[in-house]
Amino acid sequence: MxxxxxxxxxxxxxxxxxxxxxxxxxxxxxxxxxxxxxxxxxxxxxxxxxxxxxxxxxxxxxxxxxxxxxxxxxxxxxxxxxxxxxxxxxxxxxxxxxxxxxxxxxxxxxxxxLNPPDDIACMSDKLVCQQRCIGAGVEVPPLLGPVEGYEHLRERLHDAGCDQVFVKARYGSSGAGVLAYRRNRAGRELAYGSAELADSGGRVRIFNSLRPRRYTDGRDIARLVDLLALQGAYAERWIAKPRAPDAHGGHYDLRVVALDGQARQRVARISRGPLTNLHLGNRRGATEAWFDCVAMQALEAATARAAGAFPRSRMIGFDLILRERRSWLLEANAFGDLLPNLLWRGRDTYQDQAALAPSPPARSAPDRLPAHA
Structure with a gap:
């Protein structure tokens, strides 16, 4: 390893x-x-x-x-x-x-x-990853393309006739550098994300925060987008997430872990805001309780299609929106297996990986090599 x-x-x-x-x-x-x-x-x-x-x-x-x-x-x-x-x-x-x-x-x-180096490099560049998935016939939120700064974002929105997008860091993870952005016809803007602006010694910087923030001041939004764009950013259309079918409210997307192309551990990530990452204090939902057989089959089919874009990678975490039998792939994550206490048929992701190794050696053959490197 x-x-x-x-x-x-x-x-x-x-x-x-x-x-x-x-x-x-x-x-x-x-x-x-x-x-x-x-x-x-x-x-x-x-x-x-x-x-x-x-x-x-x-x-x-x-x-x-x-x-x-x-x-x-x-x-x-x-x-x-x-x-x-x-x-x-x-x-x-x-x-x-x-x-x-x-x-x-x-x-x-x-x-x-388990996952080859070139696949990991691809999945770590989120824009290239989405482009590869499109080429494999997997539906993703429509891409507006790379964003070079705030003014360039506004040009992208104008050209696409779009007022709601996610601005994403190309090389971020765990929601870092993701902004949910919308504007209305009157020109008012809103950006929501886990990025915190900090002005120190005349230099403006961004910090990750576990408490998502709302920005309505156009100057702050411009500074956020400009700083993200310096590190690589792109925009994609904002796809509405389905409403959680329970009494607590919120909207959700899905994290599904595929092993050899088959859906294994799966969880709904529910939030009252646009970002659903679980480490931001959002809650889990059990798909087994929510989905009927038809919906579960649709989830598993969407996962298999997404995994088909990376046929040499054995375990991938996918973020998906599944709504009315239609699915969108939000992200493919080569390191999407850190899901504590999430089991599928009695195993978590690491137990699934350990099960890929040969059985323990017999006592008469103590010189067998370890199963993993």
Whole structure:
């Protein structure tokens, strides 16, 4: 396994392996690969035929900074070096992606990856990912295209005859850098998202916040969009989410995890606002209680279609809107398996991954290699 050794994701899979009686996976930290790239080939060669998982580089601030530096170097190291980020600051995402994509390209091609490096690179660039899905015949919210700044966004809206969009960071995750934007004929604007503007020492910055904010001042909205666009942003039409069929209200979308193209763990993410990410304090809904057989079949068919855009990736988290037997893919996430306490037929996502490994070796053969690298 490649990833930050101390992350919750790595620990989740290690626990699932222990529960199954398997040896712990060998972990090679991405940070080590930045200075010793040959360690990747050595680890894979030492566990020939083993399943190799490439984990999210998140939950590791030093690694995040190192990937930004690497990406800046790959961009030619022109202009001032990227400033050090404060906790929660959203900046330099285009450099981060360039560094991470460069690291992925350096990995050996001939390994049994859970999700291969090039698929992960594609899914980590959300605009390219959506374009790939369109090419595979998967319906997504109509794209308005890249956004270079606030004035360019207004041009995009005018050309598309559209007044409600989501402005999304190309390289963000967990709702970071997502703005739900709408305007009316009188020119009044509203932007809603988890981004917090901060003005310090004459420099305006963006921070992620667990408390979503509403912006109605056009100057603040312009600054938000401009700062996001500097790091890579795009716009897509705002698709209305269905109303939750219970007494608590709100609207929902779906997170569904596909394993080998088949829908497994699934949950409705319900919010009274436009952003449904669960870490923002939104609530879960049980699709098994809400959906009849027809709706469940539609969910599973939509998941299978989305997975078809990435036939070599074995486990992907999909965000979907399912409404009146029609579906839209909002996002494909190569690292969409961090869903604590969400089971499907008795297993969580990490237990599903551990089950892909061979059974524990017999006592008479203690020299069997570990099942994962």
């Amino acid at each position: 490649f990833g930050p050794r101390a992350s919750r994701r790595v620990q989740g899979l290690q626990q699932a392996l222990r529960e199954r009686g398997l040896a712990a996976a060998e972990v090679v930290d991405y940070q080590a690969l930045l200075s010793e790239p040959e360690r990747a080939a050595e680890a894979i060669a030492g566990h020939r035929g083993a399943l190799v998982k490439l984990e999210s580089p998140g939950e590791a601030p030093a690694l995040h900074a190192a990937l930004i530096e690497r990406g800046w170097q790959r961009h030619g190291a022109t202009g001032p070096a990227p400033h050090a980020l404060e906790h929660g600051e959203l900046a330099h995402q285009h450099y981060w992606y360039a560094g991470f994509a460069d690291l992925l390209r350096a990995l050996p091609a001939d390994a049994a990856y």
